[in-house]
Amino acid sequence: MRIRLDLAYDGADFSGWARQPGLRTVQGVLEGAVARVLGGEPRLVVAGRTDAGVHASGQVAHLDLDEIQHRRLDAGRGDVDQLARKITGVLGRSPDVVVHRTSIAPDGFDARFSAVWRRYTYRVADEVTGYDPLERTRTTFVRARLDEQAMDAAARALIGLHDFAAYCKPREEATTIRTLLDYSWRRDETGTLVAHVRADAFCHSMVRALVGACVAVGQGRLVPDDLVRLRDEAVRTSAFPVLAAHGLTLAEVGYPAEDLLAARADQTRARRELD
DSSP states (O other), rough: OOOEEEEEEEEGGGGOOSSOOOOOOHHHHHHHHHHHHHHOOOOOOEEEEOOOOOOOOEEEEEOOOOOHHHHHHHHHOOOOHHHHHHHHHHHSOOOSSEEEEEEEEOOTTOOOTOOOEEEEEEEEEEETOOOOGGGGGOOEEEESSSOOHHHHHHHTTOOOEEEOGGSSSSOOOOOEEEEEEEEEEEOOTTTOHHHHHHHOOOOOOOTHHHHHHHHHHHHSSSSSHHHHHHHHHHHHHSEEEEEEGGEEEEEEEOOOOOOGHHHHHHHHHHHHHOO
């Protein structure tokens, strides 16, 4: 049985998603909680492996139960949809990670490879809103009065299928070609600038680089055409900063219709192998 888990976490005190010896990670904490509930050595597969300090409000993972874990779930007379409550229950009263929902995954579902897009948000406070110490773990403060209209225009100019090497931390033999589906900026009800960035996939540090580039536009250091030119040069650049991890949140993961899940997973897996 494959289980889908929908979860959220505050990344401030985690060394990222992926399990690492001697470090506190989201995967390590969650797998420990699942082991306490179901036994065995559970292994979670996640839609997006977030870095240290990055948060998630709409993360997705899957878990394959072995026969013993399946029997233990049945023996406890626990419906699969009650598994989320049990996992979260063993994490303590005010955990920084929570499983909102567990469900039986449809045939062909793979949390990572079946995904067709991922959406992130990034929060920036500037001199319009001022610095709020209560927001310091999820909002980056920039000492400037930012022009949100220029930032939004710059963001929209980057949308499309392109080589985003200028906006990625390079990995040997890995492609930097991505389809940026949506990118926009707006101020929320508090005046905080919020970026919405959606793509089929992201290369390492891509969202924080895209955000840093638009902040540079908002400060008047660059213009929207500069961001397009830098993108088309496809060379890693220091023309703008890569902003801090704590302003970034994985907000949502998109999947195709159930009858297309397996085909999408096969397609993505094959492409990653070519990368």
